[in-house]
Amino acid sequence: MSQPEVLALRDYLGPELKGRTISDARHVVSLTDILGHSSLTGESRDLSGCSVLLATSSQLLSALVMIQLDGVVRRMLLCPPDLHSDHIQALLAQAEVDTIVTDRPLPGCDAGTYVVIGACLPERPGTVWKTERATEWLMLTSGTSGLPKIVAHTLDGLAGAVVADGPARHRNVTWATFYDIRRYGGLQIFLRAVIGGGSLVLSEPGEAIADHVARLRAGSVTHISGTPSHWRKLLMSGAAADFSPHYIRLSGEISDQAVLDGLARSFPGASVGHAYASTEAGVGFSVDDGHEGFPAALIGRNCDGVEMKIIEGSLRIRSHRTANAYIGAGAPSLLDAEGFVDTGDMVELRDGRYHFVGRRGGIINIGGLKVHPEEVEAVINQHGSVRMSRARPRKSPITGAIVIADVVLADGTDAACRETIRLEILSRCKHSLPAHKVPAVVCFVERLDVTAAGKLARTDA
Amino acid sequence: MSARSRIFKAMQQIANEQNVTLPPLHDDLALHDTGFDSLAFAILVARLEDDLGSDPFTVAEDAAFPSTVGEFVRAYENVPA
Numbered sequence: 001m002s003q004p005e006v007l008a009l010r011d012y013l014g015p016e017l018k019g020r021t022i023s024d025a026r027h028v029v030s031l032t033d034i035l036g037h038s039s040l041t042g043e044s045r046d047l048s049g050c051s052v053l054l055a056t057s058s059q060l061l062s063a064l065v066m067i068q069l070d071g072v073v074r075r076m077l078l079c080p081p082d083l084h085s086d087h088i089q090a091l092l093a094q095a096e097v098d099t100i101v102t103d104r105p106l107p108g109c110d111a112g113t114y115v116v117i118g119a120c121l122p123e124r125p126g127t128v129w130k131t132e133r134a135t136e137w138l139m140l141t142s143g144t145s146g147l148p149k150i151v152a153h154t155l156d157g158l159a160g161a162v163v164a165d166g167p168a169r170h171r172n173v174t175w176a177t178f179y180d181i182r183r184y185g186g187l188q189i190f191l192r193a194v195i196g197g198g199s200l201v202l203s204e205p206g207e208a209i210a211d212h213v214a215r216l217r218a219g220s221v222t223h224i225s226g227t228p229s230h231w232r233k234l235l236m237s238g239a240a241a242d243f244s245p246h247y248i249r250l251s252g253e254i255s256d257q258a259v260l261d262g263l264a265r266s267f268p269g270a271s272v273g274h275a276y277a278s279t280e281a282g283v284g285f286s287v288d289d290g291h292e293g294f295p296a297a298l299i300g301r302n303c304d305g306v307e308m309k310i311i312e313g314s315l316r317i318r319s320h321r322t323a324n325a326y327i328g329a330g331a332p333s334l335l336d337a338e339g340f341v342d343t344g345d346m347v348e349l350r351d352g353r354y355h356f357v358g359r360r361g362g363i364i365n366i367g368g369l370k371v372h373p374e375e376v377e378a379v380i381n382q383h384g385s386v387r388m389s390r391a392r393p394r395k396s397p398i399t400g401a402i403v404i405a406d407v408v409l410a411d412g413t414d415a416a417c418r419e420t421i422r423l424e425i426l427s428r429c430k431h432s433l434p435a436h437k438v439p440a441v442v443c444f445v446e447r448l449d450v451t452a453a454g455k456l457a458r459t460d461a
Numbered sequence: 462m463s464a465r466s467r468i469f470k471a472m473q474q475i476a477n478e479q480n481v482t483l484p485p486l487h488d489d490l491a492l493h494d495t496g497f498d499s500l501a502f503a504i505l506v507a508r509l510e511d512d513l514g515s516d517p518f519t520v521a522e523d524a525a526f527p528s529t530v531g532e533f534v535r536a537y538e539n540v541p542a
Contacts, residue, residue: 367499397518397526398503426478435479440504441511 008071008131008155010035012195017172020197023219024060025204025211027121031194038126039064040101041118047073048132050099050115053092055079057104059181059202061119063190065101070155071131073099077138077150078182081205082452087147094328095138095150138327139184141279142453150327151279151334158187160321161275161283162195164304173246176201176216178226178234179454184279185252189225198223210239217243225249227454228259232388235262238411244269249286251275253455254356254374257292258381264290280334281341282321284308292378293347293355309340314360315347316340346372362458364391366436367399373458376439379432380405385413385421390448390456391439405439408448418444464513464537471508475501488531495530515540 013035020031039061050073056062062078069076077095079088089108091097099115100106109116137158140148175193179186181202193200201219203212213234216224224245226234231250234240248263248270255274263272275286276294284306287294301307306319318340326334335341344361347354358372365371373391380389388408393401407425409418422442429438449457462470469486472495476483481496497505510516517536518526527533 367503394507395519396503396507397516398499398506402500402503402507404507430478436500438478440507 006071006131006134008135009067009194010071010129011131012197013067017197020199022060022063022193022200022202023215024058024202025207025215027060029060029064029121031199034064034067034122035128036125037122038124039068039119039122040126041120045115045117047099047117049074051075051077051095051097053077053079053088053095053097053100053102053109053114054182055083055088055100055102055104055106056119059186061103061121062182063200063202064122065119066190067194068129069101070135070137071133072129073135074133075136075138075152078140078187080140080142080180080182080452083140083148090147091140091150094331136324137187139182139187139279139323142183142451142455149331151323152325152327153282153323155191157282157321157323159191159195160304160319161188161277161286162192172198173222174199174201174220176203176219176221176224178203178224178230179252180205180452183453184277185225185227185454188251188277188283192223209234209237213237213239213243216245221245223247223249225251227252227450228255229253229388229450229456230454231259231263233450235259235266236387236408236411240266243267246270248272249275251277252453254358254378255292256374256378256381258378258386260290260292276315276345278341278343278345280323281317281343282319282323284315284317284319284321284343291353293350293353296349296352296354299354307340310347310354311342313346313348315343315345315354317343364393364401364403366401366403369434369436371403371437373403376403376405376429376433376437379429380407380425380439383421383425383428385410385417386425387411388448388456390458392458394441399436402440403437405442406445406448407442408445465534467512468505468509468534468537471505471512472497475504475508486530488529488534490530492528492530492533509537513537513540 015032018032021028052073054062054065054076085107100109101117101119103119134154137153139151175189175198177186177189181187181190201221222245228250273286273288276284285298299308309316322341323334344359346357346360348357358374363370376391377389380386386407387410390406392404394404396402425442451457479501517540527536
């Protein structure tokens with residue numbers, strides 16, 4: 001019986017492409033001869049068909065082990081760095097994990113219950129493993145304070161957008177991402193580097209932005225991705241001056257016009273694109289015309305086999321790039337009866353273009369009238385002196401809630417101008433938004449927190 | 462500046478922002494004659510909480526919402542320091 005050809009990461013890593021590397025702040029590993037080396041310590045075990053938790057301290061080790069295990073193990077659960085250790089036990093059970101690959105002690109994960117294998121840089125020659133199956137890639141959802149959900153993908157689905165864009169289009173480029181590659185947005189960039197024949201420069205937690213940019217320059221990074229919050233942080237830092245990538249990609253949050261324009265001004269030589277993707281819905285589309293939102297013509301079925309529709313204001317996506325299911329006993333259904341993922345991202349049609357207005361769950365209710373924080377932020381961010389903003393609800397004894405805006409001003413803004421700026425912000429909001437969406441109070445703050453997943457922190461919202 | 466003058470100043474500012482023409486403010490003026498809608502009052506209460514450090518309408522469980530400007534001002538004046 002013939003089986004359809006299954007490709008794993010190793011099948012994109014032939015020795016014919018020289019000079020390919022993957023690096024973090026401390027190490028540079030050659031991808032050219034990676035397949036002949038092992039990143040697993042101890043006796044060489046047969047991991048064929050195992051269910052593996054991949055919990056390494058660094059992204060680099062995870063990247064190397066993903067390359068080694070994909071196509072061999074049954075499933076591979078990627079542990080992002082901010083995963084709370086209290087959640088590990090429950091996730092191990094839900095994902096039916098039998099083997100743990102790690103380079104650090106994990107609470108409750110002793111060798112008696114699980115096979116525990118160490119991870120290391122690939123210094124030793126090892127057996128070249130063969131692709132036997134389509135490994136299930138398990139990723140965790142972000143943005144919830146409780147137990148994250150486990151989302152199952154295949155490499156075929158994860159790489160759908162990479163293949164559709166034509167890997168050759170970005171051949172021999174050096175990618176970087178502000179994301180962690182164990183999250184969906186970062187994994188996309190890892191796959192673009194591996195499948196597209198390029199190199200990758202990883203981010204490093206806690207690294208000063210100037211040092212990070214210095215590494216991006218030293219690594220000759222040409223293509224780079226992050227969330228709008230990541231990019232605002234870079235623009236605010238003043239560290240971007242000597243960095244000149246060819247391609248800048250935004251995803252993971254709403255790319256408003258202000259951040260797109262800011263990037264176009266700061267990186268005149270770069271093309272700037274924003275993509276829509278989520279852990280569950282996969283990559284929906286990317287937009288390269290420099291405008292926020294997306295053309296209404298994308299609704300329906302496009303040539304890449306991605307089908308989108310809008311029901312009750314939220315974007316629904318059906319494609320082979322979406323996740324297959326949530327994993328675990330009693331897990332909710334990820335796809336509706338027709339195979340669509342309800343993204344929970346709300347859109348509005350204005351002038352032939354759909355604009356993202358916010359998350360369904362993030363709505364602020366002002367005496368029965370609804371506000372998405374993001375639509376208020378998009379207006380505030382257009383002010384030239386504003387670097388970043390966050391709209392949040394505050395309890396009101398009269399209307400239940402009102403909108404408060406926290407605003408970070410651009411470096412060098414004279415504190416004496418704050419009252420003028422406050423009035424200008426309110427005036428812009430009044431001009432663009434109905435009265436209940438205009439912030440009741442504008443607070444100037446030094447900084448706004450960004451989560452480990454690169455998104456504006458809304459935890460106190 | 463007294464609580465009263467801070468309240469009147471905030472009301473004038475919100476009236477300007479909301480394009481409301483505020484009548485002369487005095488104790489017997491009914492709140493519904495100020496031209497403020499519930500959103501304007503919600504904004505006023507939020508800003509006064511920042512300015513004066515209290516929100517008498519949320520703090521007290523049995524707080525009745527005032528009906529005149531005078532009652533509104535007294536709610537702030539009566540907040541224990």
